[in-house]
Amino acid sequence: MNQVAITGVGYVPISEHWSKSLRMLMAEAGFLALDEAEIDKPDLIIVSSAFASRLQEQYQLGALIANYMGLGGVPAMSVEAGDASGGVAIHLGYTAILSGIYKNVLIIGGDKLSDELPARVESVMASMEDREYITYHGATYAGLAALVYKEYLTKYGVKNDDIALLAVHDHSMAVGIAHAQYPFPIKLDKVLSSPIIADPIRLFESFGFGDGAAAIVLSALGDIKSDTIITIESSVMATAEQFNIAQRDNIVSFSSTNKAAKQAYAKAKITPNEINVAEIHDSYTILGIIALEDLGFAKYGEGTKLLKEGQLTPGGKIPVNTFGGLKARGHPFGATALYQTMEIVKQLRGEAPHQVPKAEYGLVHSMAGIGGTAVVNILRRMK
Amino acid sequence: MGSDVAIIGYGAYIPMYRIPHKEIAEIWGRGGRGIPPNEKAVAGPDEDTVTISVEAAINALNRAKINPQDLGAIYVGTESKPYAVKPTSTIVAEAIGATPNPLAADFEFACKAGTEAFIAVLGLVASGNIKAGMAIGADIARGRPSDELEYTTGSGAAAYILAPNNHDAIARIEDRYTYVTDTPDFWRREGQYFPMHTYRFTGDPAYFTHVENAAKGLMQKLGLRPSDFRFVSFHQPNVKFPLQAAEDLGFTLDQIKPTLLNPVIGNAYAGSSLLGLAAALDISKPGDRLLIVSFGSGAGSDAISIIVEDGIESKRDLAPKVIDYISRRVQISYGLYVRFREKLRE
Amino acid sequence: MSVPRYWAERITRYRMIGNKCKKCGTVYYPPKFSCNCGSKDMEQYQLPRKGILINYSWIYTAPQEHKKNEPYPIGIIQLTDGTKILAQITDVEPEKLKIGIEMEAVFRKMTEDGDKGLIQYGIKFRPVIKQTKNT
Numbered sequence: 001m002n003q004v005a006i007t008g009v010g011y012v013p014i015s016e017h018w019s020k021s022l023r024m025l026m027a028e029a030g031f032l033a034l035d036e037a038e039i040d041k042p043d044l045i046i047v048s049s050a051f052a053s054r055l056q057e058q059y060q061l062g063a064l065i066a067n068y069m070g071l072g073g074v075p076a077m078s079v080e081a082g083d084a085s086g087g088v089a090i091h092l093g094y095t096a097i098l099s100g101i102y103k104n105v106l107i108i109g110g111d112k113l114s115d116e117l118p119a120r121v122e123s124v125m126a127s128m129e130d131r132e133y134i135t136y137h138g139a140t141y142a143g144l145a146a147l148v149y150k151e152y153l154t155k156y157g158v159k160n161d162d163i164a165l166l167a168v169h170d171h172s173m174a175v176g177i178a179h180a181q182y183p184f185p186i187k188l189d190k191v192l193s194s195p196i197i198a199d200p201i202r203l204f205e206s207f208g209f210g211d212g213a214a215a216i217v218l219s220a221l222g223d224i225k226s227d228t229i230i231t232i233e234s235s236v237m238a239t240a241e242q243f244n245i246a247q248r249d250n251i252v253s254f255s256s257t258n259k260a261a262k263q264a265y266a267k268a269k270i271t272p273n274e275i276n277v278a279e280i281h282d283s284y285t286i287l288g289i290i291a292l293e294d295l296g297f298a299k300y301g302e303g304t305k306l307l308k309e310g311q312l313t314p315g316g317k318i319p320v321n322t323f324g325g326l327k328a329r330g331h332p333f334g335a336t337a338l339y340q341t342m343e344i345v346k347q348l349r350g351e352a353p354h355q356v357p358k359a360e361y362g363l364v365h366s367m368a369g370i371g372g373t374a375v376v377n378i379l380r381r382m383k
Numbered sequence: 384m385g386s387d388v389a390i391i392g393y394g395a396y397i398p399m400y401r402i403p404h405k406e407i408a409e410i411w412g413r414g415g416r417g418i419p420p421n422e423k424a425v426a427g428p429d430e431d432t433v434t435i436s437v438e439a440a441i442n443a444l445n446r447a448k449i450n451p452q453d454l455g456a457i458y459v460g461t462e463s464k465p466y467a468v469k470p471t472s473t474i475v476a477e478a479i480g481a482t483p484n485p486l487a488a489d490f491e492f493a494c495k496a497g498t499e500a501f502i503a504v505l506g507l508v509a510s511g512n513i514k515a516g517m518a519i520g521a522d523i524a525r526g527r528p529s530d531e532l533e534y535t536t537g538s539g540a541a542a543y544i545l546a547p548n549n550h551d552a553i554a555r556i557e558d559r560y561t562y563v564t565d566t567p568d569f570w571r572r573e574g575q576y577f578p579m580h581t582y583r584f585t586g587d588p589a590y591f592t593h594v595e596n597a598a599k600g601l602m603q604k605l606g607l608r609p610s611d612f613r614f615v616s617f618h619q620p621n622v623k624f625p626l627q628a629a630e631d632l633g634f635t636l637d638q639i640k641p642t643l644l645n646p647v648i649g650n651a652y653a654g655s656s657l658l659g660l661a662a663a664l665d666i667s668k669p670g671d672r673l674l675i676v677s678f679g680s681g682a683g684s685d686a687i688s689i690i691v692e693d694g695i696e697s698k699r700d701l702a703p704k705v706i707d708y709i710s711r712r713v714q715i716s717y718g719l720y721v722r723f724r725e726k727l728r729e
Numbered sequence: 730m731s732v733p734r735y736w737a738e739r740i741t742r743y744r745m746i747g748n749k750c751k752k753c754g755t756v757y758y759p760p761k762f763s764c765n766c767g768s769k770d771m772e773q774y775q776l777p778r779k780g781i782l783i784n785y786s787w788i789y790t791a792p793q794e795h796k797k798n799e800p801y802p803i804g805i806i807q808l809t810d811g812t813k814i815l816a817q818i819t820d821v822e823p824e825k826l827k828i829g830i831e832m833e834a835v836f837r838k839m840t841e842d843g844d845k846g847l848i849q850y851g852i853k854f855r856p857v858i859k860q861t862k863n864t
Contacts, residue, residue, distance in 0.1 A: 123792030132738050133759040137817045138795040139803045146786035199787045246805050246815040399820050428798055429819055429837040437836040465848055478743040478836050703858045
């Protein structure tokens with residue numbers, strides 16, 4: 001049976017790339033990954049972008065990028081699933097390899113939020129949720145996360161400060177990371193005194209708008225000649241039981257992440273305890289805390305305990321977001337899961353600035369909006 | 384004339400925000416000199432003539448207890464409709480579930496558009512052409528910044544459902560009398576946002592001539608005197624005019640006080656006299672005779688005599704009363720007023 | 730906003746009409762094509778217009794089309810029949826907005842396409858108006 005290995009990674013720094021278009025950023029990242037994989041021409045290209053159709057007004061992105069990279073003729077497609085676009089794209093690449101039809105798949109994720117004015121970007125982001133019945137009422141991504149945040153504080157009696165601490169963690173992990181959008185530490189009081197964007201969420205508890213592109217090459221195992229092989233042991237995708245937040249019985253847990261995680265662990269034949277390092281989706285601090293719980297790293301209501309006890313650092317029980325996470329490394333939507341994957345790969349290869357010793361199993365958690373779609377990929381270092 | 388037609392439901396709506404006249408005066412450097420001591424109702428940024436009409440309409444339906452599908456006409460009288468072309472009434476009809484049956488149109492006759500709509504519905508019901516119909520007078524009045532009118536341009540809506548008289552009726556229509564001429568005391572040209580008025584010309588030749596002739600005409604026709612009425616609701620462009628008209632015609636302060644809403648809500652234009660009538664209905668007893676005299680610039684007056692029936696007792700509490708809307712009050716500054724009503728125009 | 734797209738949703742939006750699964754009784758607003766229980770037997774359902782506020786948040790970074798009203802609250806209201814609905818909240822001062830207060834549906838302007846375009850309407854929620862009883 002085929003197995004799926006990650007044979008190349010490539011990426012650009014995350015910032016406001018005023019002079020570079022989306023296609024330029026994607027091509028750059030794409031070729032870096034292909035070069036590392038020592039492949040000239042992949043069998044399939046999967047392009048992941050959450051917002052290109054609205055911010056760059058571009059459709060058929062797969063064919064466009066393939067062509068721009070001089071790879072016209074190669075099968076290519078575009079994938080959109082909000083902030084989980086990258087996770088879904090990787091999942092599709094994974095299934096493409098397992099099907100036996102494609103041997104080398106290039107997955108490029110990218111988004112350029114700086115191409116539009118902030119209020120328009122807010123509108124586009126809010127359209128990840130139901131445009132007619134949620135966004136229509138003026139709800140934003142932050143606004144919906146804020147409802148989750150409030151409910152979490154009430155339900156578990158946790159303090160605002162403890163949730164906000166995740167931003168401090170992310171920033172401490174971004175120090176020394178060349179591609180991070182905000183590679184500097186930040187103190188908790190600075191987070192807590194930043195302006196409110198949707199109460200109680202503060203500006204510094206949220207990702208910033210930025211541009212980025214990252215790529216990975218997936219190859220069928222058996223074709224690889226290299227010392228360290230990183231495989232995708234399992235890749236599972238799930239959508240929310242109730243897409244509309246108002247219809248959910250429990251808004252402080254995301255059934256999509258929960259379901260994807262359970263199945264991913266089962267397929268990889270491991271438990272959460274065996275994960276050595278993880279990348280979790282913390283577009284807002286509260287979503288990161290809940291991810292710790294939905295992914296089985298902490299009991300429900302106890303995510304902040306792990307954080308406060310320092311268990312999320314490279315020396316702790318479950319090192320998380322060791323390159324800065326969505327807050328400090330950045331969150332260029334369609335590219336995010338690709339950055340997350342590349343960062344886990346670096347950890348598993350022993351090449352991370354904040355190295356987790358002897359990391360063998362890594363987990364990548366990609367989620368869209370307030371849990372509409374989630375993908376959990378479990379990576380493993382073989383050999 | 385139809386004493387066979389009755390009001391089977393009525394509803395009011397007044398927005399929540401208030402701006403004291405003092406606030407407005409101070410901005411325009413008129414502090415201390417001849418400022419009316421009152422305030423007016425200001426519609427919020429998400430309100431317009433359509434939305435205030437819908438709420439008044441729903442209140443009327445709740446009192447009428449009829450199926451909205453039975454409404455054969457929905458007429459809205461206003462001079463502040465959001466679309467110059469596209470009826471407010473179709474949106475109201477859709478929002479209350481009356482579509483696709485009713486006649487729907489918007490009426491314009493400045494502040495008497497509401498009573499014009501009322502009488503048109505009356506005619507349709509009396510002729511048997513429709514089973515029931517709704518007339519709404521609603522306005523979010525526009526005052527040119529720094530103009531004296533800015534003190535009083537208020538907002539409000541009142542809706543009335545008319546049907547053949549029955550045991551459930553709130554009040555039956557006794558008769559009506561109209562007095563109309565071409566008298567240009569106040570107008571707004573096509574394409575203009577704020578209206579023009581003619582200061583003292585709006586008094587005797589306009590308001591008083593038409594109001595008093597309509598009221599006298601009705602009383603003469605019915606052989607009635609002011610003392611035959613329990614309450615009278617005049618159109619209220621300010622406080623002085625209706626009080627003067629009452630005095631001229633022989634009505635007492637007690638008869639007009641409950642309907643005099645201008646000190647609190649300002650001039651609700653097409654909603655003004657109809658809101659005063661709603662306030663009267665809120666406190667009337669079966670057997671009370673009520674008078675409403677509207678006035679619309681341009682100019683004209685409708686005087687309508689109404690006799691309260693038994694139905695008022697059980698129906699009065701089925702929707703918020705005028706006093707409930709008046710009690711709901713949040714004071715705002717001139718700055719917020721300008722923002723809410725988008726007075727900074729490009 | 731596209732006129733045809735807006736028009737197609739108007740009844741659902743203006744009158745709060747969802748649907749209900751005839752098999753398991755679950756109510757959906759907005760309506761769903763078929764139920765999570767697997768049944769496609771759905772019937773129209775009129776939502777009640779009153780409920781309790783169970784969650785809310787003030788939005789300070791509004792999307793383009795709602796920028797004029799910034800900041801404004803959105804919230805989840807549990808209606809008297811148990812159905813929960815997300816809506817914008819209006820006619821309330823910040824200090825008066827609390828979890829647990831009674832809310833009622835009101836028909837309001839949502840957005841508009843500039844000076845020349847269509848105005849979009851919908852349902853928002855506000856604290857219920859206290860009614861005095863005479864009789």
